[in-house]
Amino acid sequence: QQQVKQSPQSLIVQKGGISIINCAYENTAFDYFPWYQQFPGKGPALLIAIRPDVSEKKEGRFTISFNKSAKQFSLHIMDSQPGDSATYFCAASIWGNTPLVFGKGTRLSVIA
């Protein structure tokens, strides 16, 4: 069974636009929600992460919004740039207790 559902599978955004990727989780014990970014031929790398004590976290152009009651979290990329074109993975775990469970990934293409 898939514990973290991610959508959309692929996304095309104009340069300067907002990219939004959504994830939903099932396990209410999850308390750590990171997003990873993967460029072709590279391993995933941590982009930004959130714990459920806050509803939003912002780092530069990247923002995580977290809705605990709905068991959903999303990544917003403001002013999207061609260099943001990559595959993005949401993930979840019980902090320090279970390994990360990843969503199936979203391939983002930012076109000029």
Added chain:
Amino acid sequence: DTAVSQTPKYLVTQMGNDKSIKCEQNLGHDTMYWYKQDSKKFLKIMFSYNNKELIINETVPNRFSPKSPDKAHLNLHINSLELGDSAVYFCASSQVRAGGRKSSNTGELFFGEGSRLTVL
């Protein structure tokens, strides 16, 4: 300096062969992992080791055998390779132990660049 390094980067082999992938991390982390990424980019954990001890073994055929000679190394040996084993295998490390709690860490997983295995 590469934090998590894997070799080889590419591996092409015939069905039925045995092959190994090596991984080393120089981050001083206690926990290392093997993840499998299939053709649809799905990342799935296979194994996790903490300080040379196996702590997670997901539903993986026993043809796959991880070995950790020390906490900085985690190798993956695959026997009797099958077509379905074709994938990219990622090694990763973290300071957070899966199965216990540690303070003053971010839980960040550091991935290697992957080893693309093609079974013909």
